Amino acid sequence: MAVEEMAELTQVLMKYSRKINNSTLNEIIEEIVDVEIMLEQLKIIFIAGRNFASFDYHKIRDIKLKRLKEMLEEVRE
Structure with missing residues (x-):
């Protein structure tokens, strides 16, 4: 699905x-x-109910969002 x-x-x-x-x-x-x-x-x-998966999810998400922010800032310069 x-x-x-x-x-x-x-x-x-x-x-x-x-x-x-x-x-x-x-x-x-x-x-x-x-x-x-x-x-x-x-x-x-x-993810829900699995503490390790939830932690990994948020950690990976934060890293990727930070990387995206840096790329967008480079484009603006």
Whole structure:
């Protein structure tokens, strides 16, 4: 199910790169919501209630967000 939702988002993003309009943008928003819901389900399945997994999740997330912030700051300079 997760792979299917992410594939649908990928498909609509590819469509948007070829044809930009409000209808496609609404499709993207809908698919983003579907993927976000699926990600929450995956976190419940694989992370919730597992202290080590929760710690790793937050640690990895923080590292990746820091890296993204640094890249964005470089682009702005």
